[in-house]
Amino acid sequence: MNEKTPFIRIAKREDASKKRIWTVRIAAFAVAILLGMIIFVIAGANPIKAYGVMITSSLGKKSGIKQVVKNAIPLLGTGLALAPCFRMRYWNIGAEGQITMGAMAATYFALNWYSKMPSAVLLLVMGIASLVFGGLWSAIPAIFKSRWGTNETLFTLMMNYIAIGIVAWLQGGPWEGKPGSQIIPMFDKKAVLPKLFGVHCGWVIVLLLVAFMFVYMNYTKHGYEIAVLGESENTARYAGMNILKVTVRTAALSGAICGLVGFMTASGVNQTLQSGVAGGVGFTAITVCWLAQLNPFAMVAISFLLAVLSKGASGLQTTLSIPASISDIITGIILLCMLGCEFFINYRLIFRDKQAKNGKEAA
Amino acid sequence: MKKVLAVLLAMAMVFALAACGGTTEPAAPSDDAETYKVGMVCIGDDNAAYDRNFYMAADAAKEALAAKGINIEWTYTYNHPEGDPVAVDCEELADAGCIAVFLNSYGQEPAMLTVAADYPDTVFVGMTNEGSKSDDLDNTVNTFPSIYEGRYLAGVAAGCKLQEMIDNGEITEAEAVIGYVGAYTYAEVLSGYTAFFLGAKSICPAATMLVEFIGSWGDPTLEAATAQDLIDRGAVIVSQHSDSTTPATTAQSNGVYHVGYNIGMSDVAPEASIISSRIDWTNYMVYVIETIVGGGKVDADYMGHGLADGDVKLTELNTAIAAEGTQEAIDAAAAKIKSGELNVFDTSTFTVNGAELTSSLVDMDCDFAPDEGFDAVFDGVYHESYFKSAPAFAERIDGITLVNESY
Numbered sequence: 196m197n198e199k200t201p202f203i204r205i206a207k208r209e210d211a212s213k214k215r216i217w218t219v220r221i222a223a224f225a226v227a228i229l230l231g232m233i234i235f236v237i238a239g240a241n242p243i244k245a246y247g248v249m250i251t252s253s254l255g256k257k258s259g260i261k262q263v264v265k266n267a268i269p270l271l272g273t274g275l276a277l278a279p280c281f282r283m284r285y286w287n288i289g290a291e292g293q294i295t296m297g298a299m300a301a302t303y304f305a306l307n308w309y310s311k312m313p314s315a316v317l318l319l320v321m322g323i324a325s326l327v328f329g330g331l332w333s334a335i336p337a338i339f340k341s342r343w344g345t346n347e348t349l350f351t352l353m354m355n356y357i358a359i360g361i362v363a364w365l366q367g368g369p370w371e372g373k374p375g376s377q378i379i380p381m382f383d384k385k386a387v388l389p390k391l392f393g394v395h396c397g398w399v400i401v402l403l404l405v406a407f408m409f410v411y412m413n414y415t416k417h418g419y420e421i422a423v424l425g426e427s428e429n430t431a432r433y434a435g436m437n438i439l440k441v442t443v444r445t446a447a448l449s450g451a452i453c454g455l456v457g458f459m460t461a462s463g464v465n466q467t468l469q470s471g472v473a474g475g476v477g478f479t480a481i482t483v484c485w486l487a488q489l490n491p492f493a494m495v496a497i498s499f500l501l502a503v504l505s506k507g508a509s510g511l512q513t514t515l516s517i518p519a520s521i522s523d524i525i526t527g528i529i530l531l532c533m534l535g536c537e538f539f540i541n542y543r544l545i546f547r548d549k550q551a552k553n554g555k556e557a558a
Numbered sequence: 559m560k561k562v563l564a565v566l567l568a569m570a571m572v573f574a575l576a577a578c579g580g581t582t583e584p585a586a587p588s589d590d591a592e593t594y595k596v597g598m599v600c601i602g603d604d605n606a607a608y609d610r611n612f613y614m615a616a617d618a619a620k621e622a623l624a625a626k627g628i629n630i631e632w633t634y635t636y637n638h639p640e641g642d643p644v645a646v647d648c649e650e651l652a653d654a655g656c657i658a659v660f661l662n663s664y665g666q667e668p669a670m671l672t673v674a675a676d677y678p679d680t681v682f683v684g685m686t687n688e689g690s691k692s693d694d695l696d697n698t699v700n701t702f703p704s705i706y707e708g709r710y711l712a713g714v715a716a717g718c719k720l721q722e723m724i725d726n727g728e729i730t731e732a733e734a735v736i737g738y739v740g741a742y743t744y745a746e747v748l749s750g751y752t753a754f755f756l757g758a759k760s761i762c763p764a765a766t767m768l769v770e771f772i773g774s775w776g777d778p779t780l781e782a783a784t785a786q787d788l789i790d791r792g793a794v795i796v797s798q799h800s801d802s803t804t805p806a807t808t809a810q811s812n813g814v815y816h817v818g819y820n821i822g823m824s825d826v827a828p829e830a831s832i833i834s835s836r837i838d839w840t841n842y843m844v845y846v847i848e849t850i851v852g853g854g855k856v857d858a859d860y861m862g863h864g865l866a867d868g869d870v871k872l873t874e875l876n877t878a879i880a881a882e883g884t885q886e887a888i889d890a891a892a893a894k895i896k897s898g899e900l901n902v903f904d905t906s907t908f909t910v911n912g913a914e915l916t917s918s919l920v921d922m923d924c925d926f927a928p929d930e931g932f933d934a935v936f937d938g939v940y941h942e943s944y945f946k947s948a949p950a951f952a953e954r955i956d957g958i959t960l961v962n963e964s965y
Binding site: 460519 | 597
């Protein structure tokens with residue numbers, strides 16, 4: 196080998212076996228845990244104790260598991276919502292706003308219609324309203340993209356701030372409860388999602404969505420169109436697909452499911468509406484989506500893992516007085532390692548000297 | 559591949575250790591059954607003057623209770639103003655076995671109410687809230703000490719300074735302007751700045767006031783910018799209903815004076831900050847915890863505790879910059895408030911739209927509408943915190959100009 200060969204070269208790996216893939220993933224997780232330990236030590240905590248607390252506080256007791264499930268619901272729901280968009284290579288970064296708009300639509304009926312109908316009908320109306328509003332909110336950037344070629348990443352991102360701003364205005368304006376409080380009154384009990392096994396029944400809805408999304412993406416004409424369009428717009432056009440229709444329809448479906456997540460959070464968890472209703476879920480769900488490689492069943496596991504981490508973080512704060520920001524750092528490290536390890540699955544590093552040796556051997 | 563496996567195995571062992579370490583952990587505290595756990599959910603952290611005032615009280619309450627033979631241990635959660643994180647904190651603290659969970663901000667109440675029913679053995683204490691009487695839960699309580707009394711006295715200190723500046727010829731009567739950084743157009747804030755203004759006017763009749771709202775309980779940057787704006791509009795004394803100390807530092811860098819809230823701010827602004835009024839939560843915390851430990855029932859709304867009980871206080875006067883005779887003026891007014899001779903909202907001392915206030919109904923059932931039969935104005939006085947402990951005075955009196963009303 197001559198001197199011009201770089202010290203490290205990157206080559207695409209074609210032959211990754213299942214065993215190797217999982218070895219790399221588990222190793223990455225282990226590395227993340229080890230790095231986390233260093234962070235705990237820097238923060239002045241016993242890392243073994245800290246991890247213990249994270250596990251026992253989230254999975255060691257009934258109330259912990261309930262909260263984990265509660266935290267996982269919006270992550271899973273939004274992850275599922277984003278999957279068809281990402282399959283289509285349409286970068287919907289607007290889940291946050293779509294959740295917020297869905298929650299807003301549901302809240303309108305919760306505040307104004309609760310005395311007019313029985314609870315089940317009211318919840319149904321709230322759910323439908325959230326689907327419609329979330330869907331419409333998401334359709335706007337999709338129409339702009341397919342009509343005028345606007346950048347959907349920026350467009351959907353900006354729509355988030357508008358949605359959050361609208362709710363913030365409602366909070367301090369027309370829907371405000373006590374004057375000056377900036378708080379929307381709490382929902383009537385009729386507008387609150389009932390609990391099933393201690394957690395609001397949204398978990399049943401998202402599990403149904405998992406099955407729906409799996410079938411939709413893999414076994415329907417829509418799913419096929421999405422996949423083709425994602426691979427190549429020209430192919431899709433050549434095959435006679437209506438690009439505008441497929442794009443808008445998929446984005447609207449995605450937004451509608453996000454809206455439904457907003458409804459479940461406002462009604463099942465907060466029992467009121469606030470501008471922070473999405474709480475970053477719209478962004479975290481992007482990670483869920485990619486970690487699961489758009490596989491709905493894998494998303495169940497990933498959202499559960501993230502929920503365990505976030506519950507463990509609050510456990511750390513109350514049990515060991517470790518600031519929540521430290522737990523955020525550790526969660527970030529775990530996610531980075533998990534996403535980063537995909538690089539080592541798909542590519543390999545070739546070092547210069549090793550290469551040289553191999554070359555000699557071959558000769 | 560072998561290397562990877564070796565690393566993996568090592569990790570697995572470490573992780574297994576971690577899991578074992580965890581399971582043995584929770585046993586420790588139960589050895590000492592005498593120590594009661596108490597939790598507090600905080601809107602900010604110790605960077606905020608507002609929250610620091612609560613930590614001071616929590617420490618003092620711990621000491622006071624220890625003297626009575628009750629040992630407590632505090633657990634705090636930080637930086638959660640509203641929404642699900644607050645509910646999670648409440649669950650977490652109740653799960654940890656806290657006999658009481660204190661919440662230190664108004665906006666946390668809705669989230670707390672979503673989970674309070676699940677933990678009947680824990681008392682949830684909404685400090686500065688008012689919904690506990692009208693919610694249907696037995697384990698929620700709240701209070702709001704009579705801070706308007708402290709605000710009035712802080713206003714007296716500001717009035718002394720203004721009058722001194724007028725008398726020395728530093729400013730004209732028309733220039734005796736107070737700038738007030740307010741959070742929201744919310745009764746708690748309105749009641750506070752009105753009491754402050756009436757205190758100032760009792761000493762300096764020429765005083766006028768500008769109030770500018772920021773739309774946040776605490777935002778150091780915005781508070782500083784608003785204080786600057788008020789100074790630019792002619793304020794020579796700045797006061798605040800907001801959580802940080804930046805109005806004090808802004809006043810100092812502009813060479814004007816300042817009266818604070820929550821904690822003494824003369825350490826950060828020795829040349830500007832004259833005095834602060836504050837709620838001292840110690841007595842209330844002691845009362846709640848002692849009552850629970852003794853098996854009693856905590857009042858849903860703990861009413862009528864203020865200056866006379868030591869629940870409302872002033873911080874030490876910054877004598878280096880305060881006007882001469884300030885301490886005497888404060889002491890005289892305080893004595894009159896305690897004896898009942900002086901009423902802060904005496905309707906003969908202010909007008910609303912040019913006329914004396916003769917009626918003002920209070921909202922009692924938290925439906926955000928004034929309720930018939932609860933008229934706080936009688937005997938020539940607006941009786942603040944008379945029907946409920948939370949501030950209710952929301953009239954806009956003459957002499958105070960609102961720069962903005964958008965919040």
